[in-house]
Amino acid sequence: MSQKPINFRHLSTLVAVAILVGTELVGASWAAGWALGGLFQLDPLVSRAFEAIFALAGFVGLYFFMRTAVKNEPIRG
Template identity: 40%
Template sequence: MSQTASAPASGRINWTNLITVVSAAILLGTETVGAALAFGWAMAGWLGFGDIGTWILEALSLALGVAALVWFFRRASSVEPWRG
């Protein structure tokens, strides 16, 4: 028995790979967003930026976290191809 995954026929979705990639992205996304917001809040408080500065730093760190999540999803989709 072979353990390797075969690519689906042209135009079909490989649901096993898609569920794997989406599940990993959800797990990584919640951790990344939470860590990014906590980092922005903590750094703004430590540096004394005030409310507006805190929101700006949280937004910047959140944008970086979302960019990392998009990068992860694209790389994971290339390793686990879910489209035929």
């Protein structure tokens, strides 16, 4: 059973999209956690927890985005 060769054009596109969308999505969600902590004048520890939760949500969103991107632009083939 032979595998198809790697399409480096698709691979480079997916890497570029992961960097661009990942930076935007994780950065914006992290900033939202920071902003909510400051807006409600929360304790710094609680504010950091908000940042971590929102950043985790950003990473989950990036995972689902990349999963869909790889389905639409496969690396092999």
